[in-house]
Amino acid sequence: MSGASPTPVLRLRGVRKSYGDTVVTEVLHGIDLDIAAGAMTALVGPSGSGKSTLLNLLGLLDRPTAGSIQLQGRETTDLDDAALTELRGRSLGFVFQFHHLLPAFTARENVLLPLHARRGRLDRALWDRAGALLGRMGLRGEIDRLASQLSGGQQQRVAIARALLHDPGLVLADEPTGNLDTVTGREVFDLMRDLNRERGTAFLVVTHDPGLAALCERTIELVDGRVHL
Template identity: 60%
Template structure:
């Protein structure tokens, strides 16, 4: 591993800023994730894990502090520049999938490539087929997302996040809707991308089995880092 793909300094996030109900949910976090690192983000519900993931994924802006992705400081960047930075470096597995319901599994996995290049290429289609097979969805490539079970949709979302071989994979409970066997397969696939392609992974999980198999565990409690071994 060399350098940091993610660097936080004094990161804070508040909601309802300037109103009587203003609430700070992240309280000055300092944290680095190295290139190629495989890290679990753990902690009780309501501790701020999903909020932190959304900030690192450039889906929300911090209230204060510094956030750098792949060496680029994000404070002051336009929404368009953040979108370009996100598309270039980050694959995100959301807790609630966010698939395009009227599109097929194959089309959903190809979507990041289509957005980046403006067209659907034969190479992107081949990559999408391969990833769908590897997440256990061979034979389901042309099924519409809204015709798939929650577990199948989760696997499509994971394949989509891996489709551009991102330098950083963010996963919010990626195995939450899966049985133990499938969860282990998905974890192994993330590990494979981590080891073979050097993708750093930050995974929110409540599964102590999976957390124990990560290189490092960051524990978030009440919006503060309680442990970072």
């Protein structure tokens, strides 16, 4: 007899999102979706399909109009803003098309900034951990270089290290290679795929590149606010 299936890192049931008061426009129409723990998943769909709206809900940056969103087994829709912020900071990592590094800070300082902002102080273990992560990204020689002195691909690697520093269960990557040339973009994607396998961190990658989507274990297509699996 097989054991129970592991709890998905993310579970959506009947998720709807509408905007407007007088004229109501529903953007997401009853989304049911599970993201497996440790999975590498692509999210694709045409412009206007609702990907950005869905990503904001998955990142706990917005609330659904109806339905349930569970992150690592915890129901989120009834949490207040402070609890959502705490859960987001503990369980999620974010990588964007534009890296959003501070140019006057070093690579290591940029990796540490979000935790520093939340905790107010950092210990030596975190300082060393950030350096080790950057080394794993192939940036051992750039740890103490300013972000402004790094190439686009190097800056995106710093952004990935920043997303992973606190060991989140899920990283949401929104067009993480969209601002890079083809070769560098593939290198960055391959790095994320390697980290997914090594660390067991789940990645949900929004991409317009069908070649990259095909390298993921699963592709979810969003069309007109509905999921096509």
